[in-house]
Amino acid sequence: MDLRIFTEPQQGADYETLLSVAKATEELGFDAFFRSDHYLTMSGDGLPGPTDAWITLGALARETSRIRLGTLMTAATFRLPGVLAIQVAQVDAMSGGRVEFGIGAGWFDAEHTAYGIPFPKEKFPRLEEQLAVITGLWNTPAGETFSYEGTYYTLTDSPALPKPAQPKVPVLLGGAGKERTPRLAARYADEFNMPFASVEDTAAQFARVRNAAEEAGRKPGDLVYSNALVACVGKDEAEFARRAAAIGREPQELRDNGLAGTPDEVVEKIGRYAEHGASRFYLQILDLSDLDHLELIATRIAPQLD
Template sequence: MELCVFTEPQQGASYDLQLAHAQAAEALGFTGWFRSDHLLAMSGDGLPGPTDAWTTLAGLARETSRVRLGTLVSSVTFRHPGLLAMQVAQVDAMSGGRVELGLGAGWFAAEHLAYGIPFPERRFDLLEEALEIVTGLWSTEVGDTYAFDGVHWRLEESPALPKPVQQRVPVIVGGTGAKRTPALAAEFATEYNVPWADGDDLERAWGRGRAAADAAGRDDLRLSVAKQTVVGRTEAEFRRRAEAIGADPDELRATQLGGTANEVADRVAALGEAGAVRVYLQTIDMTDLDHLDLLAATLL
């Protein structure tokens, strides 16, 4: 089972802070460093302000050497899929083939209003077309052209360049939707991610992912989960860290990855036994590098 660090820079993080966090995750041995792709903080002032996800990942690609890098997840509303395919392919080359693309329908209307970005109602239709375009551009042979005639986008005689370094850039589709989300994951993605769910809810969501993969004739769809993660060496340290990010320690312990080190280690092991190929450890306070040290010592 792979363990990745997952961050929320819109809550307030400069590029330099994200760089320090990503380099620490790499040095400690985590598989990947992933970031959300949001434009507004959900709480607090969010200073110094948002950082564009793919601009940030391009910088990190040149300042790390091993850790995998990606979004969990980019909103389909933010970037034209033709341009997104180009951006991701370029960052993949800049990283030597370490990029992964998480792509979703988007949900946060306020950030769209704040920056003048359209927020249509039928975003799953956008997502389906974008997944087809991005993967289609990447898979087109060099020298051939790609065309797409959809409801929302039309591409004609595209040279489909540049190509990623990886033969297949991993694509992550996630969510708890009962039908379209697992179906899209089975058709286009390498990984189906379920965020925040626990217990029977998580198993039901993974079951829908497995069923969609079976219907598509696939046996290689990876299952993953993202969990808010707050760990302490002692109960007091755990509660201090939870308080620092405004989280309820009892809720963290009940449904996420919260508690003392041994507690959380047992819960992560149980996720692996239940079928998780990868667990994303959401860490909010990027200034707390000691937290990463403890997670690595406990879980890796």
């Protein structure tokens, strides 16, 4: 079972804070450090302001040596696909081949308005073309060129450089869409992520993705199936309640919707997701100043999942 740390820096975190969390992630034995790709807070003042996902990951690539690095999820609306292919390939090389590429259609219209980013209506078709372009660029043999003519993007005789350090950068797709999302995952994804969903909804969506994979001629077991859930853990009820209050959430609501409570409670809930095929969890950590929280998860939860 892989446990990964997932941060939401748009809620208020500078690079130094993210660096401290990433270093703790590595030192405590977690598998990966992931971050969101947003430019506007969803609550609070968001001070000191947003950081860019791929600039952050490029810096962390040089400050860490073992953990995987990636996004849940890069917004396809933020970057042109050719530019994004270059950025991800460069960070992969800077990390020695530790990048994983999560991408989604983009959804938060307010951040687009705030920073002058176009917010097209046809987001999902654009995402599909972005995946075709990005993977096409990476997969083009060295010395050959790549061309693509779509509805939204056209590339002509691209040298398709640079190449990632890895033979294949893992592609992560996710979401709750019942038709187009499983179909796209079956075509492009190495991992399917179900974010902030119940065990029951997770089971239903994983089944749709498995069916889509079979229809596409893939083995369903070739994909990794994962969940992203808020984590809030205390060694006892008092510590759990204190951590819940620190992130402005009610203990029972967290228990219902996240991986929350005492270590034993969290292990039991992880087991319920695992029964439906989840083998990787992105633990959304909302209080990035509380590194003791990470240590508790590493010492009291991770060993029970080996």
